Amino acid sequence: MANGTLQIKAISGHAGTVPGKNTSRDYDVCKLIDVTTCIGCKACEVACLEWNGYPFRETVFDNTYQTMPDTAWNYYNLIRFNEHVNEDGTLSWLMRKDQCMHCADPGCLRACPADGAIVQYTNGIVDFQQENCIGCQYCVTGCPFNIPKFNPTTKKVHKCTLCSDRVGAGLEPACIKACPTGCLHFGTKDDMKDLAETRAAQLREHTSHKDAGVYDPPGVSGTHVIYVLHDINNPERYGGLPKDPRVPWMVRLWKGPLKWIGNFGMVAGIIGVAAHYMRFGPKAEAEPEESKK
């Protein structure tokens, strides 16, 4: 979704400078998801559909409470349910709100070849601009969280916008507004980090969740969606949250050194043949008539 009121600090597939880079003192925004107080009511899923104007899509029943197996191009936000059996035989019913993490170092944006198809605002929101998208799905390859989803009809990719259109107008995201338990919070990154650490400390001190902690993965330079988890050492239990997400090294190689080597090679090749022409010149003209030997 385009948003004119937000300054841009990074643009995909873009040659040259970017208007908002190092010029803005905008706060980094952040969504805090305290999974320990999520009751799996899915109010956020409904609010997301409502705000983004999508109809409810078809789904499959797979014997769980989960609305559908995975997020979709018109279903950005999904509560993942997992019934985890603990070592002492008790059951943990884990619920995690899954959506784009709005990485500070977004693999989707790094991988995207199209100028302006993905932008990052100075407040940290990563937003897809479908009018510039070419449908190559490189973003899917670059994302460590399996977030961007392809619409096969329009050949465009969509994902959670962190309600950039609401945030740009000074409102909180729709999911935050809908949450009945207060498990979702929205504010500056510093405030949310503070709140999350306080809550995690509270869990460690006053409950049996001695490993409670905050998920703000450093491998992608932190995210603008953070979680409080009961067990920070096993994020995979929460519907496959990666333990140490990073932009895949092959994507870095492809977008980094390989470009430089390739560009150098092509330019050197052209200069090389030009230099050869100047040094040695063309092959001698052959005699038009057959020379009798």
Next chain:
Amino acid sequence: MSATVAVPQTQHAGEIERYTFAERLMHWLSGFTYLYCLGTGLAFYSPHLFWIAYVLGGAPTSRFWHPIVAIVFVLGTVWMHVLWSRDMEMTEGDKRWLDGIQAYITNHDEQLPLADRFNAGQKLYYWLMVYGALFLLFSGIFLWFPEYVPRQAAWVRRVMILVHEVAALVTIGGFIIHIYMSVFMEPASVTAMTTGYVNRGWARTYHRLWYLRVTGQKE
């Protein structure tokens, strides 16, 4: 397949037919489809070259046509293989030619083993493009339909992008030399590939074995 001596026509009197009509059609079909894939591919390769996609009708258009035109390029290459693979087999002489390639680079062609219809450099470029096309096709299909690659096999998509890009860069290296050789170093070869004919002196100088064969002469 080697060409036969031309039936003398007024406009090509005294010349030798080097490429049949089918060969020329095949060559330019492969060439221009390659060029289109090169342009659109480079647009996705670098933000600094993304403008090429605009020139060629817009970025989504380029993404749509790049793989389809590439299929035509591959078909052209298959056709090329049908017409030329026998002429392109490397011989003992070619190995010596490649050992002495320094002489070719410095324009001392007289020091090299005699070339047949194609010299060893041309053969090398041919095989580079044949294998390049195979690698580009194989990896390109994964890039074309990434939505069918399951999430668990995400690494396949990453590997295929790398393979595609490296294969493209290798063919680009050959392509630069190919264009340079034919347009600047031996301009007669462009005429040959458009009209189909070369003069006898050129054939005798640069492709002696072929010249002797098609004119029925003995050294």
